[in-house]
Amino acid sequence: MLHSILIFTDGGNKLFHKDFISQLENPRMISNLLRTIVGFSKQSTGMVASYIEMKRLSVTIVTDPDLQINCALFYDKEDGPEFGNIIGHLILESFKAEFHEDNFTSIIQGKYNSFYSKIPEVVRRSVHPILTKLERRRGIETVLLIEKTTIAFDNKSKKIDQLGVAANISALDISGSDLMGYKADTLNFVTINGKNTIINISKIDNAVLVVCSDKAYISRELTKAIEEAIGMLKKIYSILSNLDSSGKTIKD
Incomplete structure (x- = not known):
């Protein structure tokens, strides 16, 4: 789970800070x-420290040497470095795009607070690199992420009846949920075993992930x-469930 975001300059000046769960004491x-x-890491090894693991938390640091700004993400150690790396890069890129006319040299209190509202959008976009990586694996034929009846991610290179697939998956989800209701349980995963293809359907929060694989692979x-992709998506949707449209936590 994401705890805090901190964006700062190479000079150590804080540009943006947001806490989600635990409070980051003295962000400056x-x-x-x-x-x-x-x-120090750059001076001593020629490489930049990008990941720090502590007893309970991990910190991922993403840097931009041209603009001399950095993004640090504080999150649960169990989430792993890839989780922080994906979100950290997207947050820093979004921050630069939002304030593209700024050289980040003048530090004005509250100048970048409007970036709060962009955080849910950035977190949501992180599903794309996760699923693109999965889609490129040998043996994967199709990857779809469906939110209600909307396709949130699909393989544009393959011709798919998106509306038909979304409608059928939605109907399957409802039927499966009805079936589980008799046992006071919830639907999490369905496998459809075809002649040459296996279809895995995973329920993740308010979304459904559909992965079609070639049996031969x-x-x-x-x-x-x-x-692993399912696990990453669960983390992403867990963060989204704790965010409202203003970019603040619901608990705030």
Whole structure:
């Protein structure tokens, strides 16, 4: 789960800070500390420190050497470095795009607070690199992410009746949920075993992930890749469920 976002300059000046779960004590001091860590690692090894793991939390640091700004994400250690890397890059890119006319040299209190409202949109976009990576694996034929009856992600290179698929999946979801209702349970996963294809349908919050795989390429590695993508999506939708349209946590 995402705890905090901190965007700061190479000089250690805090540009943007937002807490979601636990509070980041003294973000200005932490900006300077992270600046020191990044600078020392670059000076001593020629490479930039990008991931710090602590007992409970992890920190991913994404840097932009041209604009000399950095984004640090604080999140649960169990989420892993890939989780922070994907969201961190998207947040920093979105921040730069939002304030593209700024050189980030003048520090004015509250100048970048409007970026709060962009956070849910950025987090939602993180599903694309996750599913694109899955889609490129050998043996994966189709990847669809459906939110209600809307296609949130699909393979544009393959001709698919999107409305038909979305409607059928929605109907299957309702039928499965009705069936589980008799057992006071919920529907999480459905496997459809065809002659040459296996279709995995996973319920993730208010979305449904559909992955079609060629049976000839089914392996432990492919199954693991699908499971990892599902796990990442669950983390993303968990964050989204705690955000409202203003970019603040519902608990705020």
